Amino acid sequence: MRENPYVPYPALLKRSYFESDDFSLKTFEFELLDGNRIDYIPGQFCEISVFGKGEAPFGIASSPTEGHILKFTVNKAGLVTTALHEAEEGSILGIRGPLGNGYPVEKFRGKNVLIVGGGFAFTTLRSLLVYLLNSRSDYEKITVIYGARTPGLLLYREELFEWEKRDDLKVILTVDREFPGWEKQVGFVPQVLERTAPSSKDCYAVVCGPPIMIKFTLPVLEKLGFKPEMVYTSLEKRMKCGIGKCGRCNIGPKYICKDGPVFSLAQLAELPEDY
Amino acid sequence: MKKIEKEKLLRHLEEKGNLVRLDRARQDPLSVTKSSHLPQEELLLLFRINGDKGVEIRVPEGRGGKILFGVSPCEARAVDLLDLTFLRDRIDPYYKRKREDNVLFVLACNKPRSTCFCTSFGYGPFSGKFGDVFMVDIGDNLLIDPVTEKGSKALEGLELEEATPSDLEKMESLKRSAEGAITTVNIEGISEKLKKMFLDEIWADLAFKCVNCGACTYVCPTCYCFDIQDVERTNWGYRERVWDSCMFPIYSLETSGHNPRPTGVERMRNRIMHKFSYYPELYGEYGCVGCGRCIRACPVNFDIREALETLKEVEVAA
Amino acid sequence: MFEKLRETARELLSKGEVECVLGFAEGTLPMIYTPYHARKPEEAEKLVYGPFAAPNIATYLRKLKGKKAAVIVRGCESRTINLLISEKQLNREDVKIIGVPCTGALDRKRILKDYGGEIREARIEGEKVIVKGDKGEKAYVLEEYISPSCKSCLYPEAIDPDIKIDGPSRDGEKADFSDIEKIEKMSPAEKWEFFEKELSKCIRCYACREICPMCYCESCFVDSNRPVWVEPGFDYTDILSFHLIKMYHMAGRCVDCGACERACPLGIRLSFLTRKLTKDMKEAYNFVSGLSPEEKPALGVFSPDDREDFIL
Amino acid sequence: MKDEPKILAFLCNWCSYAGADLAGTSRVQYPTNIRVIRVPCSGRVNPQFIVKALHDGLDGVWISGCHIGDCHYQTGNYYARRRFYVIKNLLEYVGVEPERVQFSWVSASEGKKFAEIAGVVTEKVKKAGKFKRLAKKR
16 A cells, blocks of 8 residues: 555556346456555455545455456445446556455464355455465365355356366355256355355354345354354445544444454454444 | 743744634634644545546645644644544554644643533643643743643744743642633543443433534544545546544445434444543543533533433443 | 423323423523423423523424424424424324413524623523623623524414413514615625625534424435535535525525524524525515415415516 | 636426527527526426536526426426526525526527527626636636
8 A cells, every 4th residue: 555545556447347147246357557566365455446436445356366457346336336337448547455454364274264155245255265276275175155146146157157166165156046047056145054054163254245144144153163253254334534544434443444344253242233 | 831921932933934823712613723633624636537648646735834822732632632543553644744744832721611621531721741832821921831842943042031930830820720610520430331331222312412413523623534525527636535524324324225323323322432432442542632612512502521421320230 | 480381291291191392401501401302290390491492492303203292382493393294294193382482592602702701600581681600790681682583583472382381472573684685785796705704614514404403304415426516625615505505495494493593603694594585485475484284385386476577 | 718608508398498499490590608408397407406507617507498388297387487586586695696597488489589588698697707606616
């Protein structure tokens, strides 16, 4: 990050493409200009500027092991995201980051990792997965459970189907309801997790998804024997500065932008329910 | 302590440059120290979009410092509290520049207002440790004492007399009467207690009269929350930060429509918790200086002193 | 002085006719009452009314949605209730209206300014406000320190109250808009200068908006980013746009209670705008806001022979 | 062209816009200061638009709809008339010259009248000059 943390790096939008078949999600690939590079770990986020419209925070979907292209998948919702969706390839935007703490990947070394994702929150989980797979031998068993409403809403489908084929990795994909042509799992993520029942022994779990999914997933993890300090999740709140100054993303004395967005359940248990 | 004629000191400072003379009216309702370090509206960057040449980003230059003359001790202390946010972790360069450039001449507060409760926070109207130079108005002269190196530098070249015992006595008597005029709220243990009160029903009662306008937060010298917004013109624009308030619903409203603090109750709770629980937990200091500005500015007479008393009386399960 | 009111409130509460009685109580500062809702019969003891009540109490009805409440109102506040009913924000059955006499709301900031010191105590004595503080005791004639909006009030008494508390009240005397007329006669440049001086003090804390019982929108135009009606910051053109659009939204809906003006921490005379609206609506459409709960807002209706003289 | 005032015209689809069209097809000239936004009805014009237009740097605003009684939606222009009166008064009251905000009723058959009023509006706004006050400087 720059010395003036409010100044974004100019970034070239190299490629953008729809990620979901309802055209609500688009993936953007950026290259920082002027020889700038950022060092990040999975789970960190950046503020993307559309000059004139403003900034908004997005988890990094690429992995630092993939080279210098930064990848984000964005849902079209508000002012900035709409402008971002409308941006043409080749236009120049701004990127500020990396921000936040990221997943504790060092702790995962030599352990089993369970990744549980839902909907379009899979972005930083992709980053994490690619990162882990890059030095596959450093980790033990890796299990991924990922669900979406429909097959068309699963992010990074082609990659997922490739990963599914690997034998050093267990990937379970699910959709909420029966869908023509879908022959994999059907059911909500918490149910599929319960059916799959991965062992909690020596295993870190990373959960990311819509609040309702998280709400029902956590009790299942608890039942499976995951301890609160072994379960991580990533939180979201309205943000502006991204560096713990502007005030709005606090949960108790902690700021999601600065102290998070990744928290273990043990950490969250200490904080008031203010999100 | 030294002593000097007020006019002589002012002439000296006028030559130094941008002198802002304050009296009480100018420090109310808005806090001068907050406005001077974290202005209501501040340009963060300008950008020009040059077609294929890309984006040109420019950071505006600083405007040079000011000498703030006559800052009250509470306001000077408030900047020290702002430092905890803006000069720790990632340093905020816009704030830092102004903090380094401005010189604060603090004047002991001879006539506290009925809304003052600064003595509740371990300091008082005659505390001499804030700002860059501490001054006491003893009528014919100013007693003066540099606090920081920046302060000493501002006084360089001035002939200062030594204060006499009778001057000091005068100061003591002014101090006694000033301190005597202030009601202290006993807030011992409040931060620990608040931690256990997040889900208490008292917040709904407390928040009833509050209409959730931003008056208290805007006049507060330690409230620093801001919003960052872009302004768009043809091929250029700028990004600025403006004061924001945790009292507004839109402050925490997410694009999805979800609002973690949907009503005035949660917002009021956050404001009080931030000042009296989160601040102490993070920095070991309360986020309030007891200046009473919020009490005076409130359109519905929400009195933070009364709120603290109420919170103190609530019984919480251990 | 407040015995009749307190007795009424106590009775309503103890009979369980209402869940609370909404009104004012003594505050912690002199010359300002604080909004209060008594929920138990013994809490009725705290209820007060009079010139020290600054906000429009009808604002608080939105916090009591779904509850049966009695509300203690002056003329302007009862007209607000009528408007809220006509705009479907309130059910008439949910409120019991207790009308109290009104001698106008005090323009507290002007006394603070004229006193020039720290006022520590204040009381009303007949037609005077007696204040005590570090400049000694001084008396001010209430009528001279009443809010400008109250001076042009046509209906000081509550309209169709369920219960009426008697007492000396202002006269629905002829409204005085002479200061507004004076501004109207200025040249555009003078007008611009006049309002720029007044409104540029605005810090956009939105106290005027939040205190206003009629500003109940879930989301306000000023917070909209698509489109941006008002840009961030403190440029006078943005401040003026905010106040202009807000005022336009108030046309035919403003009862000119003056609460916004009294709420402003910077002491901006918003009544220069609200009273202009009141005057225009009366002159052009013979419309006074809130006279009956059946009445539609002035801009929600029309007459085929509305004035046309401004159209080319 | 730099010193020429810019005027934003909101024309209702059914009458005044058609009137402008007729002026064009009948080769009746009207001043180039006018920039047109077509709206379904004069009743669609929220007075906020007027404030925003002036704030964004326009020198004048002109709103034109169907004649009273001829509204395509029966009553749109009746409501508009009240709103315009209120906002015009408010704007004048805070120091916006009365010439800058104009209203008219022009029907689809009044191509010539459209051009005439466009001329009148332009003259009036020119008289008031460039409008700097409400336009944001930065």
